[in-house]
Amino acid sequence: MSSRREEDHTHDHFFKLILIGDSHVGKSNLLSRFCDNKFTLEFNSTIGVEFATKTLHIDGKHIMVQIWDTSGHKKVRAITDAYYRGATGALLVYDVTKHITFVNIQRWLADLRNHADPNMVLMLIGNKSDVRHSVTVLTEVGKSFAEKESLYFIETSALRDTNVEKAFTEIVDRMYQTQICRTKAMEVQETTSLSRSVSISSGNNEPAHYKLKLESFSLLFEAGIVKYESDVFEASGYKWKLELYPKGNEEEYINDHISLYLVICDTQSLERGWEVYVYFKILIYDHIRHNYLTIQGGDGKRTRFHEKKTRWGFRKLMSLDSFKEAENGYLFGDSCEFGAEVFVVPKYAQKDQCLSMIKPPITMNTHIWTIANFSALKDEALYSEDFKVGQVKWKLSLYPKGSKTGKNTNLSIFLRPHDVGSGSGSGSDEWRVYAKFKIRVKTHEFGSTHESKEADHWFCKTSDGWGFPCFMLLSDLHDSKKGFLWNDTLVVEAQILIVGILKNLV
Numbered sequence: 001m002s003s004r005r006e007e008d009h010t011h012d013h014f015f016k017l018i019l020i021g022d023s024h025v026g027k028s029n030l031l032s033r034f035c036d037n038k039f040t041l042e043f044n045s046t047i048g049v050e051f052a053t054k055t056l057h058i059d060g061k062h063i064m065v066q067i068w069d070t071s072g073h074k075k076v077r078a079i080t081d082a083y084y085r086g087a088t089g090a091l092l093v094y095d096v097t098k099h100i101t102f103v104n105i106q107r108w109l110a111d112l113r114n115h116a117d118p119n120m121v122l123m124l125i126g127n128k129s130d131v132r133h134s135v136t137v138l139t140e141v142g143k144s145f146a147e148k149e150s151l152y153f154i155e156t157s158a159l160r161d162t163n164v165e166k167a168f169t170e171i172v173d174r175m176y177q178t179q180i181c182r183t184k185a186m187e188v189q190e191t192t193s194l195s196r197s198v199s200i201s202s203g204n205n206e207p208a209h210y211k212l213k214l215e216s217f218s219l220l221f222e223a224g225i226v227k228y229e230s231d232v233f234e235a236s237g238y239k240w241k242l243e244l245y246p247k248g249n250e251e252e253y254i255n256d257h258i259s260l261y262l263v264i265c266d267t268q269s270l271e272r273g274w275e276v277y278v279y280f281k282i283l284i285y286d287h288i289r290h291n292y293l294t295i296q297g298g299d300g301k302r303t304r305f306h307e308k309k310t311r312w313g314f315r316k317l318m319s320l321d322s323f324k325e326a327e328n329g330y331l332f333g334d335s336c337e338f339g340a341e342v343f344v345v346p347k348y349a350q351k352d353q354c355l356s357m358i359k360p361p362i363t364m365n366t367h368i369w370t371i372a373n374f375s376a377l378k379d380e381a382l383y384s385e386d387f388k389v390g391q392v393k394w395k396l397s398l399y400p401k402g403s404k405t406g407k408n409t410n411l412s413i414f415l416r417p418h419d420v421g422s423g424s425g426s427g428s429d430e431w432r433v434y435a436k437f438k439i440r441v442k443t444h445e446f447g448s449t450h451e452s453k454e455a456d457h458w459f460c461k462t463s464d465g466w467g468f469p470c471f472m473l474l475s476d477l478h479d480s481k482k483g484f485l486w487n488d489t490l491v492v493e494a495q496i497l498i499v500g501i502l503k504n505l506v
């Protein structure tokens with residue numbers, strides 16, 4: 001192994017970044033351009049493993065990055081577990097003039113996902129952008145692949161020195177931000193005696209059920225407000241509120257932490273002996289990194305609300321010191337935001353179960369079903385092709401002349417999981433799948449409104465589809481002024497907003 005090392009600094013953070021991609025795509029030249037501002041025209045395939053170090057300055061901190069490089073050639077590949085070990089970032093490089101190197105990115109990605117840290121920050125680089133005349137991978141193609149695979153994306157030229165510095169600094173910045181988030185999550189775990197499931201969710205994952213924004217946190221303090229109760233909100237068919245103790249719940253002898261609880265409301269309308277099982281999460285917004293710190297209630301297990309226990313939560317949600325620390329981003333200009341997600345689960349036999357909740361990205365949560373020759377359809381159900389959202393395959397069924405309570409009067413549309421795949425737990429009959437979903441029948445008239453309905457439901461293997469026997473009146477559907485049918489074609493859109501998969505732990 002050979003190395004180039006810039007003069008040693010004392011540094012605040014140290015990261016390992018790796019370069020991967022086919023041979024001849026320009027990995028070594030990207031590295032030498034970034035570290036030494038050098039470029040070599042002749043091709044010398046890398047032998048063994050090389051690395052170089054460089055110090056960057058982010059947020060006033062010295063960040064030392066060790067960048068590893070090896071040959072991408074199949075025969076001499078030195079990529080082993082040691083190459084991946086400890087790396088928190090990877091640059092996946094292809095050559096924009098050689099399509100096969102782009103195709104092979106899929107293989108490099110699979111390799112990474114098998115060997116490397118799952119939280120690794122990944123950036124896709126299309127190199128040799130200077131060779132305009134023989135581009136075979138268009139920018140849009142690289143970009144959309146990167147979006148699909150959740151990778152950062154940039155095109156570079158090591159020859160012309162275009163975007164090289166930008167690519168490296170951007171990935172190191174992301175690695176640094178990820179590290180800060182992880183450290184923060186660990187700190188939160190340490191501020192309480194309980195072990196907790198804490199995670200950071202990405203920026204656009206807004207809390208599913210409720211957001212509580214406080215514009216002036218310090219006023220709550222000064223006014224001596226011991227307990228702040230949120231508005232009542234609805235989630236999974238029940239009413240809830242949050243109770244926030246800005247200085248800690250004195251009844252539980254807390255005075256240096258924020259206490260926050262989830263309370264079930266309107267319980268008088270429930271039948272005697274009621275029990276409600278939930279998975280819940282409390283979220284705290286980070287205004288600097290635009291993401292949410294997510295803390296799972298019940299230590300990640302089901303929590304049972306019942307007549308004698310209508311409130312659960314955190315006596316020590318977060319220390320006031322951490323909460324007020326400007327660098328953490330929770331309290332920003334004296335305003336802060338909490339969120340809640342509450343998923344009611346069916347009461348099953350006492351087994352250890354694990355629920356994974358997924359909020360599929362907006363770009364990938366919608367299926368469009370176009371039904372031609374609509375007027376020729378008979379009474380019976382029509383089924384859509386399968387479509388995959390949130391690790392589950394789904395199917396829509398549609399009754400053109402209605403079903404159940406909507407028979408002969410309404411269009412009926414239902415959704416059901418078709419294949420829950422490996423996420424369901426060894427193919428047993430035990431899976432339960434939750435979906436919060438929206439169905440729309442689109443109009444073709446510009447400016448007129450689509451018909452839209454929303455629902456949520458827990459499905460099991462034997463359950464029928466769930467949805468809307470009375471989705472819309474057949475008279476409206478066939479009213480040409482409303483524009484739902486055009487050229488005898490109907491367009492149905494299913495959007496799956498949240499997916500939950502409940503499986504038994506073995």
Ligand SMILES: Nc1nc2c(ncn2[C@@H]2O[C@H](COP(=O)(O)OP(=O)(O)OP(=O)(O)O)[C@@H](O)[C@H]2O)c(=O)[nH]1
Pocket residue numbers: 021022023024025026027028029030040041042043044045046047070071072073127128129130131156157158159160
């Ligand atoms: N036109 C152009 N040529 C480049 C660029 N980057 C690298 N090259 C050329 O591409 C060839 C391969 O570059 P390397 O950096 O050695 O490729 P590598 O990915 O490290 O290859 P291996 O070590 O075998 O995996 C060399 O001849 C470089 O001069 C670029 O941005 N533009």
Ligand SMILES: [Mg+2]
Pocket residue numbers: 027028029044045046069070071072
């Ligand atoms: Mg090389």
